Amino acid sequence: MDKVTRRNFIRGMSAGTVAGYFATTGVASTVFKKALTPEKTFAKTDIGECKSVTVKCISETSWFNNKVQMGDFKRCGGGLVRQHEVKFTNEGVADGYKGRNAGGYSTLVDIEFLDGSHKKVLLDTGWNVDWMNHRFEEEGIDRMLRNKEIEFLFVSHDHYDHFWGVEATLKHWPDIAMMIPNTFMKESYELLAGGSFPNPPISNAVPHKGELIKHDIGKIYQLFPGVVSVTFGVPCGRGVYGEQVLIFNLQDKGIATVSGCCHMGLITLMEYMKHHIKGGEEVYGVYGGLHVSPYDDWDPMNDDLVLNIPKYKVKRLGCNHCTGYITAEKMIKAGIPVVKGTGRNKTRRDIYLGNGDTFVL
């Protein structure tokens, strides 16, 4: 190897700097970047129109005590342990329901069409069957199911708190049609067929006998005029993959969405609607868990989300569940129109929509 001289070294450094510039900053931020990352154009789907959507929060309290819930996850080995292996705390929780920490997430979606007719969809069916029975009874969901007034059960994803309470629905109507993401865990199918799992523990005494409609990732499914569902391929944790959401085009208002946990992220969802749904450039309303700080934990990446939401100019934002109280407080501080609730039926605070609250879009 040649002996280094000041001249050789400076030459080498200069060449390296120029090469490095074009290899990184030059490519990444100037002429080449545009060629390498051309702006994509998307075909937008016209989903028709409906008149309005009324959302009734049956239960947003998936668990009643964050500390107990996170203690369970800590003991079992974290967020990647499959949900059927987790031993949940099922007694002695003072602020739980009859000593159990399990609650559940479930929402009734009432769609009004342009001709004034209505259709109802049950989004998710909770976790603790006793709690869901109680809430279904209080809100008249049991009667609606028995009278077959609900079109179908739309399962956003098969997380324990959204799906394991399926017996509470099936006991009233075993033949109800169900729409699920085509990414269900095999254990979720087993539970649906009447299976049980000892660790959580969880069981379903009423096997499903109705139509099971599976939605593929990335496809837009027209459910009614002005109403579609889309499934996102997203790792939700605890072995669950994929979540589907409802998207509406409301006459004279614009695009709105109702989700279970919104694991794909609110920004991703709004960007999807902007690019794929006609009229999605402006979002009128949002409802659902937004999956930001479900255990009132925090992370600076969540600040990135809160600071970016105002750019989308959402007119009405109804949130709860895995959104977390800290997120709601930060969103309100950032000027986001978070709709307040009434803080009853075991929802602890009125800062966002809680159990029994109604949200009209």
Added chain:
Amino acid sequence: MKVNYWLDDRKLEARFGLLGSGLVNLVILFGVFLGLWYIFMNPRGILRMYTPMYGYAYVQWLLIGVLSTVLIYRYWPVSQEFLAEKHPLFKGLLLLAMNLVFSVVMVNVVFQTIVGHMGVSYFSETVLESLKINPYNSREYSSTAALMMGAMAALIIPIWSLHFYNWPEREIKTPSGKHTSFLLVLFFVTIGFVLVLHPHFGILFYPWQEFTAAFPWWEKTFNTLSGRFNLGWMVSWTAAIWFIQVTYEGYPIALVKKQPWRAIAGILVTFALAMVFFFGFTLFQEIVWGAPMRGGKYVLAVDWRYLHAGETAMFMLFMALIHAFYFGNWPRKFALEVNILVRTLIVSATTIVFYLLYYKYSPLLLGTQKGFGNPQQFPLVVISLLVSLLLAHHWYFDRWPGEKAVKNLSD
């Protein structure tokens, strides 16, 4: 037998030819890794420490133990004669056990107990829990602090050892010189941590702890508040240092011998390559997944893109180390520039293959979840453990059983 310094004196010989021995060692490395992963980390395994930060903290400090043992302490307190005479399996297990103890002491005693209780609360799980942070996040947050300190140490140690010649260890021949070097490294690690990672913890809690931590200074330029941005460029820099040292045989920095020019050249050249890795891998992601969105999740998150650039650089580093240690850094017969070019192509190609295999098979083999971006999983844990074992195999176990030490060199 008199041995000056075991790593300089030892001569290893392949038992089954270069390729055969390399493959034997590779299979053993992955076998040991998978066994340890199942026992300690796998979410479907026994101890399930891949939560992920809890396990990551111990892995990161295990790596620091290995690096410190060789680069700072030059195996002290183990004698060079002991290293030359003892069976690789015996001395390897002994040194690795010492590093494991070091890791546990650093995480549980130094950070969790002393620093967390007497200095900075977020280093202690029990203090955080007493401040009403839930049990799971208390452990994750405190582990994150410990591992980020370790990530800074993994960057500073090779810079200090390779480009500052581990000053003053070489001038002071007693153990005091080694301790002084180690303490100097810890000093710079602490300064670095406070400047680039402490602001992340300042806004990790609600409300923001603005009286005790500066606002993240990188936010406006890099469009994120998360300290994962810093972790991304730091591990890219760590990868670049080793890549130049191993694959490029130190070229061109090795041409500069005198201080302070060597230190300046070492920092500038390795940082330049780190930026090539960091921005280059960020660009690749943009080509594949489109532009990131602030506040987006998973593969669309701005902070994750930066972190993943660092993760990809570490994938590349791991391939470079395997190529150098197990396969003789082939080729060696051409001009240095040609050798470097061919090696770069080999390492780049194997990195792509390893990357794709990792994301395809890690759910099956490691108990992770399908998908690329996910805050619940950190491929850096996997790579850091693999690199720790690989370095230990190379430095402690003399690449046994694929290779054997040829003795009596220094008799």
